[in-house]
Amino acid sequence: MPKTVLTSGAFDLIHYGHIRLLEEAKNHGGPNAKLVVIIARDETVKRLKNKPPVFPENQRRALIEALKVVDQALLGYEDMDMATVIEKVKPDIIAVGHDQDTIEKMAKKAIKEKNLPIKIVRIGRFGQSNLDSSSKIKRKIVEDLRTTY
Amino acid sequence: MPKTVLTSGAFDLIHYGHIRLLEEAKNHGGPNAKLVVIIARDETVKRLKNKPPVFPENQRRALIEALKVVDQALLGYEDMDMATVIEKVKPDIIAVGHDQDTIEKMAKKAIKEKNLPIKIVRIGRFGQSNLDSSSKIKRKIVEDLRTTY
Numbered sequence: 001m002p003k004t005v006l007t008s009g010a011f012d013l014i015h016y017g018h019i020r021l022l023e024e025a026k027n028h029g030g031p032n033a034k035l036v037v038i039i040a041r042d043e044t045v046k047r048l049k050n051k052p053p054v055f056p057e058n059q060r061r062a063l064i065e066a067l068k069v070v071d072q073a074l075l076g077y078e079d080m081d082m083a084t085v086i087e088k089v090k091p092d093i094i095a096v097g098h099d100q101d102t103i104e105k106m107a108k109k110a111i112k113e114k115n116l117p118i119k120i121v122r123i124g125r126f127g128q129s130n131l132d133s134s135s136k137i138k139r140k141i142v143e144d145l146r147t148t149y
Numbered sequence: 150m151p152k153t154v155l156t157s158g159a160f161d162l163i164h165y166g167h168i169r170l171l172e173e174a175k176n177h178g179g180p181n182a183k184l185v186v187i188i189a190r191d192e193t194v195k196r197l198k199n200k201p202p203v204f205p206e207n208q209r210r211a212l213i214e215a216l217k218v219v220d221q222a223l224l225g226y227e228d229m230d231m232a233t234v235i236e237k238v239k240p241d242i243i244a245v246g247h248d249q250d251t252i253e254k255m256a257k258k259a260i261k262e263k264n265l266p267i268k269i270v271r272i273g274r275f276g277q278s279n280l281d282s283s284s285k286i287k288r289k290i291v292e293d294l295r296t297t298y
Contacts, residue, residue: 013162015204016211016215060165062165066165066168
């Protein structure tokens, strides 16, 4: 039976590091694994990062679902309700990023409460250290603009 | 016989508009069309836009090839040699963007010189007018950063 891997994120400014992380997440599910990605709502991004995303949630979702590695991309819930997500997606594995401590805690809590056979795995960060997060990319863009004009 | 559609671009900051344009390009080839995308070299981007891309050419290429709609992504030639690209890819159709007049001219010249049966089609620009080009996205990022901090 192919395994379902669940992962999540804002995915605002997409870069090659995202592809590598999504591939790494999917690999945890073994052959023929299915990768489901939860896209953070605009309201959730605003609350957590104190600013709105560059791209609206529908476009962020559609872009992630347009990737070969992704089988399905779904919008999250505004209160990041992990129990509802787990019930809906029925994952075998939840893959959390290096900066997703809150999500890991919520996943652990939901799994424990219902005694679910779900494995949590950590996925790493990728590559060029100055281009591995949207915030850093934004800073680089600003710096590039400053030095050019 | 499935048709091969060729298109090209820098694809530095990927957004949903790119997906729509690539889908539009591929649709011109009809059922089972193959979409080949030429990714502009870092040197070409520097020369044309007077600044380097945010992401290096290998990452820009890999990200485009990671899209479901794309069958193959290849790095371009530093002198944007359209005749060589055509010889290599053997497209039935070349799709050019609304801002790709230079590429259209070069394609027309190469097609005429060798009397090739290649059709050139124009593809549109997509959606939200403030988010349909990398330059506009960069400006929005800078504005967002200014108003947040």
